[in-house]
Amino acid sequence: MGIAEEREDVEEEGYEEYEEYEEAEDEGALDEAAEADRDGIAADEDVGEPSTSYPEPPDRAFRAPDLFGEAALFDAALWLATNYSSIEVTGVQSNPHLVTPGDVYVHHPGLTGEDEVEAVSVALAQGAVLVVAPHLPPSSSGLEAGQEPLARVVPDDVPLLRVKDTAEAGSRLAATFYDTPSRNMVTVGVVGLQGKTTTSWLVRGILEELGQTVGLVSSIEHAIAEDRLDEDGYLWEQLEEDPSADRESSVPFKLIPYEGKYEQNYGRRLPGLNAQKVLAGMRDRGAGVAVVELQSDGLLLGTYDYVSLNVAVVTSLSPRPGLPAAQQPSELVAAAADEVYAATELLAARLVDPETQALVLNADDPAAEQLLERLGGSVPVVTYGVVNKGADVVAESIKSNIWETELIVRTPGGRLQIITNLLGRHNVANVLAAVATGVALKAPLASIVAGIEAVEIPGRSEVIDEGQEFSVVVDAARTPEALGDMLDALRAGGARQIFTVFGCSGNEDASIRPRMGAVAHSKSDYVIITNENPRLEDPAKVVADIVAGFPDDLVNRYSAYAYFPFQDQGRTPLWFEPYLQKAQRDNKRYVMEDRYSAIRAAIGTAGPEDVVLLAGKGCEDWVEHAAEDGSILTGWLDDRVEARNALSKLKYLKQIPRFNRDTLPWGSRIEGLMETLAVDPAELSAAAVGGLEGALD
Known part of the structure; x- marks a missing residue:
């Protein structure tokens, strides 16, 4: 008998608490105490079903001095007010090839593989009205004005601003231009050494089960509801013919051109400027909730400094939570774990409001206790564990076959039975992380179960x-x-x-x-x-x-x-x-x-x-x-x-x-x-x- 066939028998074995919660009324959501401008996430709110018919994003424009002033780039704002007060900005862009007329172009060295002069030349040809570039290296500090490397490509009527950190400046400018979109959504951030992508998708499933239009930033795709977004927050469109569109498969010993596809940038951190644009693309199209997969190096480099979080989910701080030292991996992975812990400490320091923020933490992780001590009880914490039975959310039983996994999960509100196609102990932990996130958001238990069971994650088990x-x-x-x-x-x-x-x-x-x-x-x-x-x-x-x-x-x-x-x-x-x-x-x-x-x-x-x-x-x-x-x-x-x-x-x-x-x-x-x-x-x-x-x- 398969696991799915056993569900009825399991339900008859005394999981009355689950049945009670399945019928219970919604008891509220985290956003009940959030700022007034945040959309709710409770299942009984009149939010409607996600739709691919979205409102048009609004047109935005700033005078250049005002934009830089509101972004707290005061020296630049003063200089612009004195010399270029009439310039109007209609966008912020880090990819020179995607600049549209009216954009500020923020040059990130190495982003597109072109040198500074080439990239700026492309941006100007595309219609950039202002250029932000990094400070010149010390060896160039003695150059006269005419020897500025960009002087021959940037005309006099286009401001050129040299700043210490273009990534930071770009994040500030985008957050200001797009009005810090995460503040207008309930935002869940997921960080950890393993399990970020799977957990993010499961959390999205729970939120969609609540009837929300959900935005997702992940290593697989950026999306709103069923539609993918590009790295500028626009709905993705196929711009060239796909040679594989009518094929049942590839062919042996030959490459079929990879064209007309949604390109997934695995392992590449989304720049802070683009993170703001993607979140704005979600909010402007009606998303009330966003789930963001947070890269640890991005946290350390400030990529997410202007992303406001309601719930921070920490999947793992140690290489192999719950396993003995003899089974721990290489020094390379251990070094990555050190980076994740340092990044999570920075993230935890931003959790200060018990009314609007919460932390979800893997209690099997040996570093979890240290992080809790650092928090000092500043926000509510929901813990989960496969091994640690003292956690708030615990797997009481696990059964699996070669097709699926069945879990009986204990939560503060009752027991759940979850059947998922995700296989393995590591995925059990990911499911528990999603359940704990649902608990932190005060989602009904029945919605947590249905949301998780409906999720199929591309290429993950x-x-x-x-x-x-x-x-x-x-x-x-x-x-x-x-x-x-x-x-x-x-x-x-x-x-x-x-x-x-x-x-x-x-x-x-x-x-x-x-x-x-x-x-x-x-x-x-x-x-x-x-x-x-x-x-x-x-x-x-x-x-x-x-x-x-x-x-x-x-x-x-x-x-x-x-x-x-x-x-x-x-x-x-x-x-x-x-x-x-x-x-x-x-x-x-x-x-x-x-x-x-x-x-x-x-x-x-x-x-x-x-x-x-x-x-x-x-x-x-x-x-x-x-x-x-x-x-x-x-x-x-x-x-x-x-x-x-x-x-x-x-x-x-x-x-x-x-x-x-x-x-x-x-x-x-x-x-x-x-x-x-x-x-x-x-x-x-x-x-x-x-x-x-x-x-x-």
Whole structure:
């Protein structure tokens, strides 16, 4: 019996408190004590359903001296009032290519890859009426006015302001120009080492269940309701044709151009100026609530200084909350945890109003107590825990299979039963964080349950179900810790065999590659190493780094072979192919650099109750390879699309008589070749090798 089928039985086992709260009237929301201009979030308020029909954002304009004065850039305001008092500003922009007439252009070095002169020239050509640029370095301080590097491109009628910190100035100007939009919404900020994206999406689900039009700032997308926003807060529009629009999948060994897509900037912090513009785009279109994924480096650099928060959610301050020191990750991750803690301390210092603010904190985290002491009871705190049973929100029981997870959650208001497709202990913590946020917002418990259960997060433990007898899971796990968590969850859920398809990105931290290989090897039945995003690195080098994490006895077993067998067969001579295939088959450790092929190999081999885990890319719908000119070429490839396409073709494989798909490679050709050759490749002479190559060509 599946978990969904057990719900009725569980409800009969005495969860009366849940039923009472499901029927109870709304008891209010955090905003009851908030400023009068904030929209409410209580479920019984007459807010209407989210709609894609939005009000038009208002036209805005400032005299330049007034804008800089209200932004507390007083020296600049005085200078502008004296010299350029009539200039009217109609926007603030950090990307020179997106400047429109009337904009202030704020130059952020390195943002678009152009140098200062090039970027400013583009902005002026686009219609910028004022330029803000960083102070010149000390070596330039002796230059005369005519030697100002921008003097030859900035005309006399356009003010040029040099400031110490353009990021700070840009944030101030945008917050002023757009009237600090977070103050007009109930705003939830999510920070932590892990779980930010998943928690943010779950919280959005709860708020949407309350009937709110919700804005979201996350690493996957910026959005209002069902519509995506670009980094300037405009509704995203497809501006070019999408070559993949009519395709069922990509193709093997070839890139389909990546065009006409919503480009997701994973791992890149949204500049403070743009954070204000995105939030304004939400508020101006009617959003009453915003959920913001906060990057720790952004908190430290002041990116969110002008974002007012009602609820701060801290998912994790330590690398592995609730696990012993022996299971903690590398020094690199520990250093990131130090950054997160420092950022969270800054965030906590902004929580000062018990009437309008609250903190949600992971009680399993060893650093949580220290943070609570720093707060000193200044705002209400709601804690949650998987391990710490003294928390306000606790998982009393956890049941899972290879498709979904069922939780019984204790809250201050009663018990909840939640069924979610999110798998793993780490995702249990994310669900609890969302529940605790709902409690902090005084949302009805029934709405918390319904909101969480309705959420499907792209590429986060995303189950691809086309009616097959086995599970296919797409997950963004791209670190050893995240991959291990997901594999542990699948094993605990009863997977008969686990097929792990993964790779590592090129031009990124190579030190994790052998650790990824070790985790995949130790926790999987079948491993298929494939490309993730090779970029400018040789894919074979990335694969070799991963294979270095396999046990020494496995690797050394083939040290005498003419070619190392754990590589893509396209990189060895044809005569060696059967030996390579046999070594990979005997160990169930395969290398297929082409991700299209690797996904289909795993899905075609899996049987009933097995799990195919497509790890690393999550909802990324692109792949990056090196172009001949040394640049990076981006093509379309989406694990979810490829998985669905592969599953749709299984029926054709099943129609082939006596076709063995129990292991790789499929069929029986390898057995015949090995019987014919009947020789150890390590013993082959050069002459024999040449003869084999001729016979098999």
